[in-house]
Amino acid sequence: MNFNSMIKKNKSRIINIWLKKFTDTYSEQSGKFFRDNQGQFSNPVGYTFRVNMEKIFDELFLENDQEKMSEYVDGITRIRAVQGFPPSVSVSFVPMLRESIWEVCGREIAREGMHQEWLELNVKFEELMQLAFDTYMSCRELLWKQRADFLHTRTHKLLERAGFITRAGK
Amino acid sequence: MAISKPDVLYRNISHKPPETNWMDVPLEIKPGRYCYAADPEPLEYVGMPNPRKWNPLDDDWKLPENWKETVISGMKERLEKFRSFKVFMDICVRCGACADKCHYFIGSGDPKNMPVLRAELLRSVYRGEITKAGQILGRFAGGRELTENVLKEIWYYYYQCSECRRCSVFCPYGIDQAEITIIGRELLNLLGLNIDWIAKPAANCYRTGNHLGIQPHAFKDMIDFFCDDIEEITGIRPEPTFNKKGADYLFITPSGDVFADPGTYTCMGYLILFHYLKEEYGMDITWSTYASEGGNFGFFTSHELMKRLNAKMYMEAKRLGVKWILGGECGHMWRVLHQYMDSMNGPPDFLEVPVSPITGTRFQHAASTKMIHIVEFVADLMKHNKLRLDKSRNDNLRVTFHDSCNPSRGLGFLEEPRYVINKVCNNFFEMPLETIREQTFCCGGGSGLNAGENEEIRMMGGLPRANAVKSVRDRHGVNMLANICAIDRATLSAMMAYWQPDVGVTGVHEMVGNALILPGEQERETDLRGEPLPGKEEDE
Ligand code: SF4
Numbered sequence: 001m002n003f004n005s006m007i008k009k010n011k012s013r014i015i016n017i018w019l020k021k022f023t024d025t026y027s028e029q030s031g032k033f034f035r036d037n038q039g040q041f042s043n044p045v046g047y048t049f050r051v052n053m054e055k056i057f058d059e060l061f062l063e064n065d066q067e068k069m070s071e072y073v074d075g076i077t078r079i080r081a082v083q084g085f086p087p088s089v090s091v092s093f094v095p096m097l098r099e100s101i102w103e104v105c106g107r108e109i110a111r112e113g114m115h116q117e118w119l120e121l122n123v124k125f126e127e128l129m130q131l132a133f134d135t136y137m138s139c140r141e142l143l144w145k146q147r148a149d150f151l152h153t154r155t156h157k158l159l160e161r162a163g164f165i166t167r168a169g170k
Numbered sequence: 171m172a173i174s175k176p177d178v179l180y181r182n183i184s185h186k187p188p189e190t191n192w193m194d195v196p197l198e199i200k201p202g203r204y205c206y207a208a209d210p211e212p213l214e215y216v217g218m219p220n221p222r223k224w225n226p227l228d229d230d231w232k233l234p235e236n237w238k239e240t241v242i243s244g245m246k247e248r249l250e251k252f253r254s255f256k257v258f259m260d261i262c263v264r265c266g267a268c269a270d271k272c273h274y275f276i277g278s279g280d281p282k283n284m285p286v287l288r289a290e291l292l293r294s295v296y297r298g299e300i301t302k303a304g305q306i307l308g309r310f311a312g313g314r315e316l317t318e319n320v321l322k323e324i325w326y327y328y329y330q331c332s333e334c335r336r337c338s339v340f341c342p343y344g345i346d347q348a349e350i351t352i353i354g355r356e357l358l359n360l361l362g363l364n365i366d367w368i369a370k371p372a373a374n375c376y377r378t379g380n381h382l383g384i385q386p387h388a389f390k391d392m393i394d395f396f397c398d399d400i401e402e403i404t405g406i407r408p409e410p411t412f413n414k415k416g417a418d419y420l421f422i423t424p425s426g427d428v429f430a431d432p433g434t435y436t437c438m439g440y441l442i443l444f445h446y447l448k449e450e451y452g453m454d455i456t457w458s459t460y461a462s463e464g465g466n467f468g469f470f471t472s473h474e475l476m477k478r479l480n481a482k483m484y485m486e487a488k489r490l491g492v493k494w495i496l497g498g499e500c501g502h503m504w505r506v507l508h509q510y511m512d513s514m515n516g517p518p519d520f521l522e523v524p525v526s527p528i529t530g531t532r533f534q535h536a537a538s539t540k541m542i543h544i545v546e547f548v549a550d551l552m553k554h555n556k557l558r559l560d561k562s563r564n565d566n567l568r569v570t571f572h573d574s575c576n577p578s579r580g581l582g583f584l585e586e587p588r589y590v591i592n593k594v595c596n597n598f599f600e601m602p603l604e605t606i607r608e609q610t611f612c613c614g615g616g617s618g619l620n621a622g623e624n625e626e627i628r629m630m631g632g633l634p635r636a637n638a639v640k641s642v643r644d645r646h647g648v649n650m651l652a653n654i655c656a657i658d659r660a661t662l663s664a665m666m667a668y669w670q671p672d673v674g675v676t677g678v679h680e681m682v683g684n685a686l687i688l689p690g691e692q693e694r695e696t697d698l699r700g701e702p703l704p705g706k707e708e709d710e
């Protein structure tokens with residue numbers, strides 16, 4: 001069996017381990033809620049994590065389309081970026097994917113001597129990590145921008161419209 | 171094997187939080203989740219206790235010496251006074267049905283945002299300090315002593331509850347955390363522990379008549395700007411009256427509609443509507459520059475301050491001699507009106523039972539309060555075909571409707587806004603049932619929590635709503651989120667910008683203003699936002 005099909009064959013186990021690791025970053029009760037409640041609308045965090053994890057996993061072994069990958073990484077990272085985790089923990093789902101695959105398939109990879117393929121996959125993880133960090137930063141920047149705009153739009157626009165501020169050159 | 175090393179290394183870093191009983195989880199006040207402390211000036215202005223500069227991140231919150239006694243006697247007093255509070259403190263069986271129903275828990279995963287634990291923060295003090303069993307058995311009976319840390323924890327989490335009441339829908343006993351939060355905040359306010367975003371608007375409203383402290387001339391100027399814009403778009407200039415004695419009706423809306431986008435477009439919608447009603451039916455509606463706020467941030471502070479701020483509406487109605495009051499698109503104004511106004515400041519026998527002068531419909535449910543909501547008034551006009559509408563002007567919009575917690579879950583305005591939307595636009599799509607109507611998810615910024623500094627908790631709390639919007643955007647191409655609440659218009663705008671940037675936010679009466687055909691108007695090229703109308707894009 002080749003490297004990719006060996007990993008793909010174990011998809012559901014890998015995803016379950018991956019989701020478990022990632023949701024373990026929350027307190028016990030919350031991690032359980034995020035994992036176990038299957039509702040798309042009653043548990044948007046868990047649902048979004050699971051759906052996007054599956055998509056990331058699939059995409060990794062398809063064309064690894066950057067645009068699609070960005071969308072899936074965004075789904076997870078956008079949530080993490082507001083949950084108060086340190087940046088490294090926010091994007092820890094990427095190393096956790098590598099760890100989960102290794103836990104499930106590591107023995108076979110070693111036994112079959114698929115080191116080259118594993119290294120190649122690791123390059124993809126690195127790209128994924130960069131993508132996750134960029135997404136995380138853009139989310140944080142948007143939050144800061146919104147915070148700055150918050151006062152600006154409320155007070156400045158008001159003063160401007162009421163004629164208390166005139167722009168230079170007017 | 172060499173390549174396993176990073177994995178082994180990584181495994182040794184634990185991201186897992188420790189497992190502890192909730193009472194032992196130490197309090198950590200996280201930036202992005204708490205709101206800044208109230209400055210002393212607004213507290214002084216309304217005569218609230220312990221005005222001083224303080225910072226929630228400091229160890230010393232500068233509490234009065236007898237703070238503990240104040241809270242406990244305050245609690246005892248309220249247990250006597252508010253039957254619901256007493257019942258809610260006693261009857262929870264900790265079944266957990268409410269646990270995962272709060273948007274702040276669903277979005278953050280912080281267990282203390284579970285309604286049952288939020289209540290327990292205060293209930294444990296009730297047990298530990300007030301009930302006999304708790305005083306004897308302490309922790310075994312779920313009781314604990316009120317310490318400064320416990321107080322801080324209550325403060326932190328009671329300003330992470332938007333008083334939306336979603337949890338109460340799922341509780342078999344109807345325990346309403348909103349009511350518990352209201353009392354909890356009232357107790358905190360006995361010690362001067364308000365937040366700035368509530369205290370300032372409340373004081374401004376008390377002094378000047380609206381949250382931003384906009385003086386009458388500036389208020390009028392703003393409305394005049396809107397009239398300029400309307401004239402440019404329609405060729406017709408509305409002529410609203412202000413503080414007109416002897417007018418038939420008084421209109422009061424949240425000041426957010428007058429001063430913050432996109433509420434300003436909703437305000438233009440009101441102006442167009444009132445002009446139409448005056449021209450076609452001679453209906454004489456006046457605006458007040460003194461009672462210029464539909465919102466009531468006193469409601470988020472204490473019953474007493476809510477009463478004071480609310481009184482302004484009736485006083486102004488009396489001064490002007492109107493028949494009844496029409497309220498604009500507001501959420502919590504409606505809760506104050508229906509749940510409290512009549513017993514606090516009413517009944518206002520100087521007003522009449524609201525009857526639509528155009529259709530003759532008598533709004534019996536308001537027989538005592540003498541105030542009705544614009545969305546029910548307009549739905550009635552539409553039902554009787556009293557408005558000429560061109561709904562195709564809203565054809566560029568694919569609309570979904572966010573039920574604001576107060577008007578929907580609180581008061582049952584479920585059909586009226588939908589009826590109006592369907593009359594003024596062709597493309598309306600509902601979000602999944604479990605996220606609308608009685609089960610609606612909060613915008614994340616209700617009850618005075620739409621400050622700038624707590625943006626992260628607002629985003630987390632807004633996620634369940636945004637996620638439901640995403641589903642109708644993906645399925646039906648929805649691009650507009652309608653609502654009938656000014657806090658929604660502010661909060662949802664920032665929330666959508668983060669979660670669904672291609673979906674805008676609108677008040678229902680902005681769409682009404684777009685669709686309404688004013689007698690003698692010119693052919694419109696743009697909507698109220700100045701964007702080309704559908705079919706007019708090429709003429710640009
Ligand atoms: S009232 Fe709303 S915000 Fe407060 S605990 Fe209940 S669901 Fe959460």
Ligand code: SF4
Nearest residue numbers: 262264265266268341
């Ligand atoms: S649903 Fe009601 S009884 Fe059950 S835990 Fe929640 S508040 Fe208590």
